[in-house]
Amino acid sequence: MKILALDTSTMMASCAVMDENKVLGEYSLNQEATHSEKLVPMIKEILDSLNLKVKDIDVYGVALGPGSFTGLRIGVSTVKTMAHLFDKPVVGVSTLEALAYNLPFNEIVVPMIDARRERVYTGIYTWKNGKLNTLMKPDVLNIRDLLEILKSYENVVVNGDGVKLHEDLIKDALQHKVQISTMGNGYCRATSIGEITYIKYKLGETMNYYTLVPEYLRESQAQRDLKEKE
């Protein structure tokens, strides 16, 4: 059973092809604003290398967010449409959960995705008996507010593109209690999306390609302004 997984939530565009629990290939590019141009060619490159075609894919997995609104929409549109073409199931995966999947250790795992203006999309996770548990649901927080919350934990591991941006603040606030992920596990990786996709697929947690949309976590500025007025 072939899975095609994508993550375009951040500057890192990543796609992977897996066969159930085996990674067949992963291709990631960390470039500014090129997802729209390069995502489909990236998918073609990886499928061509594996002698596969779109119609050979059985299940699609995609990062639903949080992350860059535009980036998410490029990935989600692409996956929705490929699934639509051959009527295949899609699994939507939280980008934060997928980041936490890069770090399957016993510490408190805190992925951070840049949400601009000193804020990060984040959640607090921990592993128990090989399963990821959510201690704090995904939210958008000021980095300082998040660090206040994290001070109550002993062993914290952090990853995501928000870490590099706020590295000094994080180290200052948490000192010896924090470990920063290695580079390879620090970014969104499609293989993590694919792994979660397979688990959710087996649990029957698939979604319809017609109705699948990103999980932005935030309303648009205009919508928020309108609410304030009302």
Place this chain on the structure above:
Amino acid sequence: MLTLAIETSCDETSVAVLRDGREVLSNIISSQIEIHRKFGGVVPEVASRKHIESINQIVQESLDAANVKFDDIDLIGVTQGPGLVGALLIGISTAKAIAYGLELPIVGVNHIEGHVCANYIEHKGLEPPFTGLIVAGCHTYLVQVKGYTEYEIIGRTRDDAAGEAFDKVARALGLPYPGGPVIDKLSQKGDKEAIAFPRVMLEPKSYDFSFSGLKTAVLNYLNQAKQKGDEIIIEDVAASFQQAVLDVLVEKSFRLAKESKMDKIVLAGGVAANQGLRNMMEQRGLEEGIKIFYPSKILCTDNAAMIGSAAYYNYRAGKVDDLYLNVVPNLGFN
């Protein structure tokens, strides 16, 4: 040859299926106008979110309405620009996924060219060359259409587009968004000679347009009337403003057509749905012996059928894009 076309440049999600460049098998248009009305205009982020919610349903509806399947499609056409970047991205991501998945050729289309091509759908016998007046929300162009994919731009707006002036004046009059159709309607009840607004013709030989002076004149008139406590007759303001826009559009179009000995003038774009413009053009056309063409109202608005027509003619002319095709939000015309 069957073309599947996608248009998402602004606040309409549209997908069409065409046989060759002129026969529309389906043209599904899902408008977001109601959603944007409460914001007083199109909000880009809201538009992008709406596009991704509905695009695949619209694709399927369009296939069903045309009574075809993905497998029957031979060519993919998609709006590349100009338009809102986030909105365009939904169309282009979808189109590229289809083109790659089905191994079909893909053609990125200039939205403005699409508006011209709406006329090929409407008028089966229409062929270039002709003089084209393209008046849409953010563009006003006077062009010589020399062939199906050959355009020479003769005039363009130097500031506000005609459609933009309509929207801004409508807003100042407290009319709902979008302003064009409302002003057109009110104009029919007003006196178009009530207020002398300027007709900005620019240099004697110029085919360019400028509507920001006219817009300012209307705003000044409204402010002064308010200060003096004069009664503002909205119908008269609308009619006088609209006439000032139309006088310039009509005058320059006919001057160009006559100068270049064209016997056809083709209207395109949202403002081509304006009844006042249509009437005035046809009246003048009868006097001058020039035939006037314009699309039906539904084909004047943003729709995918016109994109499909443009994609077909471009493909026939040898234009094919690769999977690196990207949006160009401020794509120019030629």
